[in-house]
């Protein structure tokens with residue numbers, strides 16, 4: 364068996380990137396991709412800053428408003444466009460905004476679970492993270508993890524960012540059968556956020572966001588309530604129309620920029636094609 368050490372993975376990624384770049388050359392150049400980050404550890408701040416700088420050479424960072432206008436066909440974009448999003452409402456996202464996004468002039472959408480951002484005690488914040496957000500691996504900086512507060516979110520809005528709903532308790536919606544409970548997670552959560560933040564919410568991201576976390580019922584409740592519904596299935600959103608599930612690229616900060624470039628080239632999108640087709644067929648227009 365081949366033992367893939369760090370260097371051979373790097374070389375492997377370079378080879379795949381080479382082929383995806385060739386393929387890229389022949390593909391449609393109109394792109395609209397969305398990056399999704401979660402908690403960002405302090406040690407990765409520099410890497411994230413450099414990643415954005417690197418990406419800005421070939422991609423244009425767009426604002427949430429530009430994204431809305433493109434999907435609504437009010438003002439259609441051109442070329443390669445990137446939208447930045449953050450899921451889960453970790454306090455680190457607030458510092459990323461302050462230290463990185465603000466410096467680079469990037470405007471993002473922050474998706475937060477409504478119950479999480481209401482927490483004001485450290486102990487409660489930690490137990491919410493442990494019980495509801497982290498699935499199995501505790502990161503090394505677990506003890507430092509906290510939620511963003513309502514005040515933090517208000518500051519983000521003031522600086523031109525958008526807030527989206529990420530359910531009430533970060534539940535896996537495919538596992539909830541009761542319509543009442545689903546509406547609590549999808550609709551009541553948003554009403555809560557709207558009241559706290561004094562804004563209208565148009566964006567919703569499924570927790571987990573993979574194929575198995577989106578049932579037909581939850582998809583339809585979400586699409587009825589929100590203009591923009593996000594998954595974590597990879598793909599190009601340039602030709603999306605309203606009521607179609609939005610695709611996003613999860614970024615792993617512990618892997619290389621080459622891997623991210625492979626994702627952005629669309630090389631891996633085929634893997635999600637059938638899943639997306641099935642999901643979009645489940646949404647009642």
Ligand SMILES: [Zn+2]
Pocket residue numbers: 450451529533569570571
């Ligand atoms: Zn999440």
